[in-house]
Amino acid sequence: MEEKKRPLLEIRDLSVSFSMYSHGLEQRDLQVISDLHLKVFPGEIVAVAGSSGSGKSLLASAILGILPENAQVQGEMYYEGEKLDHDRQERLRGTEIALVPQSVAYLDPLMKVGRQADGHRKPRPIAKRKNLFRRLGLPDRTERLYPFQLSGGMARRVLVSTALITDAKLIIADEPTPGMSLKEALAALRMFREMADTGKAVILITHDIDLAFEFADRIAVFYAGTTVETAPASDFKAGPDALRHPYSKALWSALPQNGFHLIEGVQPYAGNLPKGCLFAPRCPYCTEKCKETLPPVREVRGGEVRCWREA
């Protein structure tokens, strides 16, 4: 990665909170993403891995500007060097920034999937879509089926095609591979890789971290609403010793092929975050300092980490 290149997307100090009713008319704010930094350069795939419920999908919604109305967003986002505000988000989403949604429930249940993948484009990109379906391993008859007639893995591949059919410069793929067999998942990821190699960028939100190691350039690890580590994918391939944050190491060791080791406890709940490091209550190396103060982001061995231990 050439450092001089301008990031396609840059996120600085992003925080997202929801106001919720607690008792009667009393409202309280629930902070779900805090002080998040992320840079995505043209030509790269950045995988976003991490705990379920750590705000990965919310990050996608925040970039596209499709958070629900009770959400407040703070911090700054830049797309191609210019500020990404609400008007610009509205203009860019679906054309320059495309989303592969997480839930298969995003498909219109009353529309055949071929037409759905074509979207509102005129003329309908039929040839391009047929080619995409074929490359994703969907049989020709798929285009004439309704979403309820598809298996889980087929529906996912239709969702992937809806993003690949656009000419977007940035694709945000929110868990595109569950339900796909290894071969199908590899085919889909290979297509993202090809896209990135032509100078576009992909944010790949995924739990299949073993696949992400192979296809991504960098991996950002999320925990409780912020990034705890951003590292080159090669560090994840090398194993826990090359990683910087104890949570990244735990994710690696919990893979079934790496021993299925687990750590106890759950991720702190958004309404009840610890004062210091968010991982402190589960961390085997926790010290008094960790419990008291949140570690800042710092550069360690070519990656970024939020941990006092790696000081």
Next chain:
Amino acid sequence: MKLEAKKVSFRYDRKRPWVLENLELSVNEGERLALLAPSGYGKTTLAMLLAGYLRPQEGEILLDGKPLPQKGVCPVQLIYQHPEKAINPRWRLRKVLEEAGAFSEETLSSFGIEPDWLSRFPRELSGGELQRFCVARALLSGPKFLICDEISAMLDTVTQAQLWRRILEEGERQPLGMIVITHNLFLAKQVCTRGYDLEKGESIEL
């Protein structure tokens, strides 16, 4: 206890091809069978047949030699691939769990469920959080067989390992047979006792 599919054939429509044809499969209590095949080969269809959500056009599904009971809680419980589609969107999660029977604080924490989540609506939780409710709901009803359809694909690896340990513990506490649908061969090796390839129709070594 034994759950069997005997010469089961199924298709969704008379004009469409068979999804499953003459399928023979049996799982004993204490066994954990991994069901493997590419997507679109009828894994989820088979799961729904075994749990009584669909009926085969030919052949039968037998639990201890008898058809599945039509009344009461089904002793074969299915946990779906997409938790957001398996939970009533207009029920708070307390009600979702109460449907399966009484539960205690300890049960909640053993499934990694925060007490605070009970008062929320399904759309206010992530997919991985919802799936824990689906697993707890299925196990609280005291099933004899559990069918897990890609239940941990939406979880991070740490939570996945925690959830499976909880299910395996439950399987040791009460006699439980399991059918596990997954695309992850490494996971199948960790949690299952044997495998079955639905594409080729043969048993496989794990």
